Amino acid sequence: MTRTNLPPAPLAPNDYSATPAGLTINSTLVANGAAITGADFERTVLRVTNTASSSGTVTVRAGDSTAAWMAGQGDLTAPVAANGETFIGPFSETRFQQSGGRLHVDFSTGLTGTITALRLPHRM
Numbered sequence: 001m002t003r004t005n006l007p008p009a010p011l012a013p014n015d016y017s018a019t020p021a022g023l024t025i026n027s028t029l030v031a032n033g034a035a036i037t038g039a040d041f042e043r044t045v046l047r048v049t050n051t052a053s054s055s056g057t058v059t060v061r062a063g064d065s066t067a068a069w070m071a072g073q074g075d076l077t078a079p080v081a082a083n084g085e086t087f088i089g090p091f092s093e094t095r096f097q098q099s100g101g102r103l104h105v106d107f108s109t110g111l112t113g114t115i116t117a118l119r120l121p122h123r124m
Contacts, residue, residue: 003035003104004028008044008117022047022116029115030107036117039103041093043120046105048088049113050080056111058088061104063097070095080111090120 009020023029025048036044048058058078062071073095080086091103098104105115 001032003033006034006036006105006115006117008036008039008119010119011121013121013123020116020118022049022114025107025111025113025115030109030111033104033106034115035098035105036103038101039091039093039097040119041091041096041103043122044091044103045087045089045118045120047085047114047116047118048078048080049085049115050082050111051113052110053082054110055082055084056080056108058086058108058111058115059106060088060091060096061098061106062095063093065097065099065101067093068095068097080113085113 050056060076062075078086078088
């Protein structure tokens with residue numbers, strides 16, 4: 001199973017931005033999941049919209065790298081209401097870092113909508 005790359009959209013300090021385009025959550029994304037490669041964990045926030053008529057969940061997987069010494073706390077599973085949206089993050093790399101510095105995200109069956117990774121600026 002190859003995860004779909006989810007590139008983060010950088011947000012600029014002291015500026016504004018239109019909502020960045022996200023990945024469409026479809027059956028392929030539900031089956032394979034998504035990955036943010038080279039994630040900047042403490043500055044990454046996920047925006048998930050659900051266009052399905054029932055609620056779903058998004059799961060950020062606990063890490064498997066040696067840096068993820070807090071991975072024993074487990075996955076983070078966030079609910080997404082029917083026809084709603086949820087923001088998830090920022091994250092701790094000591095809990096969520098996968099090998100290769102990735103962040104892995106999975107979706108419940110039947111979830112449809114979009115996922116957008118936002119990267120917060122370093123300083124204002």
